[in-house]
Amino acid sequence: MSLETLDPDSGDAAPDAADLDPAALDALGAADYRFKVWGGDWCIDCQRQLPAFGAALAAAGVPDDRIEDFPVTKGPDGKEGDGVDEYDIELIPTVVVESSAGDEVARFVEDADVSIAEFLATRLADAEASA
Numbered sequence: 069m070s071l072e073t074l075d076p077d078s079g080d081a082a083p084d085a086a087d088l089d090p091a092a093l094d095a096l097g098a099a100d101y102r103f104k105v106w107g108g109d110w111c112i113d114c115q116r117q118l119p120a121f122g123a124a125l126a127a128a129g130v131p132d133d134r135i136e137d138f139p140v141t142k143g144p145d146g147k148e149g150d151g152v153d154e155y156d157i158e159l160i161p162t163v164v165v166e167s168s169a170g171d172e173v174a175r176f177v178e179d180a181d182v183s184i185a186e187f188l189a190t191r192l193a194d195a196e197a198s199a
Contacts, residue, residue, distance in 0.1 A: 074121070074135075077119070093127050094189075095196075096125060097128035098196070101192065102135075102165070104137075104165075105138065107161040107162075108140045108160055113179060117183070121183070138152075165188055
């Protein structure tokens with residue numbers, strides 16, 4: 069991975085897998101989802117949130133080949149990097165979850181009242197229920 073902040077050990081306090089919600093881990097690890105993560109190691113929000121998300125993906129058993137990370141830089145016209153235009157990335161961290169067929173099923177953008185893992189798990193459970 070090229071985003072150091074996605075490494076669970078990169079944060080000030082490494083998240084403990086025992087603190088992670090088992091239902092959230094089940095949702096993240098289900099259905100061969102693909103996780104596309106845009107962030108910047110320079111970004112305070114990414115430094116705060118991505119290590120815990122990386123720990124959640126690891127605890128959920130999501131293999132590395134289903135996680136793509138996209139480092140983003142600040143440019144004169146906004147965020148720059150691979151996939152930024154294609155996926156309409158304006159704020160980071162952004163995590164797009166796709167089905168194995170490549171359809172977007174959930175998206176987290178920058179911040180929420182819960183962790184990235186919990187936010188996405190709720191969206192994925194809703195998607196599964198409506199499928």
